Amino acid sequence: MHTISIIFCAACMIFYFLLSVNAAVARKNSKIALGEKGNENLARAVRAHGNFAEYTPLFLISFVLLESVQVSKNYLVWVGIFFLLGRISHAYSMFAKKGLFRVSGMILTFVPYLANIANLLIVYFK
Numbered sequence: 001m002h003t004i005s006i007i008f009c010a011a012c013m014i015f016y017f018l019l020s021v022n023a024a025v026a027r028k029n030s031k032i033a034l035g036e037k038g039n040e041n042l043a044r045a046v047r048a049h050g051n052f053a054e055y056t057p058l059f060l061i062s063f064v065l066l067e068s069v070q071v072s073k074n075y076l077v078w079v080g081i082f083f084l085l086g087r088i089s090h091a092y093s094m095f096a097k098k099g100l101f102r103v104s105g106m107i108l109t110f111v112p113y114l115a116n117i118a119n120l121l122i123v124y125f126k
Contacts, residue, residue, distance in 0.1 A: 004073060005064045008080040012056050015084070019049040019091060048094035052087055055109055059083055062116040069123050075115075083112040 026045035027033060036043040067076055086108025093102035 002064055002067045004076045004080065005060070005067045008063060008076075008084065009060055011084055012060060012087070015087065015091075016049075016052055016056065019045075019052055023049040044094040044097075048091040051090060051094075055113075056087065059109075059113060059116065062113075062120055066116060066119055066123070071119055071123070075119070079112040079115055082108050086110075086112070 023045045026042045030037075030039045030042045032039060032042055036046060063076065063080065086105045088105070089101045089108060090105025093099065093105055
């Protein structure tokens with residue numbers, strides 16, 4: 001059973017749901033149903049939601065694939081934690097307007113991505 005993938009998938013889904021609700025509330029508060037029409041707060045909410053949606057699916061697919069070929073559980077836990085912290089940090093930066101959190105969020109996203117790519121290729125070529 002893919003127990004590690006299940007818990008990280010659930011955690012990502014919870015965070016995605018929260019970002020979705022935040023974007024919907026921002027739309028309601030701004031009374032803008034489509035686009036952002038120059039509203040910075042709405043644009044930030046939409047991009048935090050969209051950015052999460054852009055990076056998370058492929059990461060989770062790679063995560064499940066690596067767990068299915070029995071990559072180290074320690075590796076999976078740590079790469080999952082780093083990825084999730086990266087996504088949380090990036091989303092926080094969009095709301096708090098803190099560039100350091102945005103940079104650290106992207107680093108904590110890219111490193112697990114690259115690590116999973118490397119591990120997928122290692123598994124393939126073994």
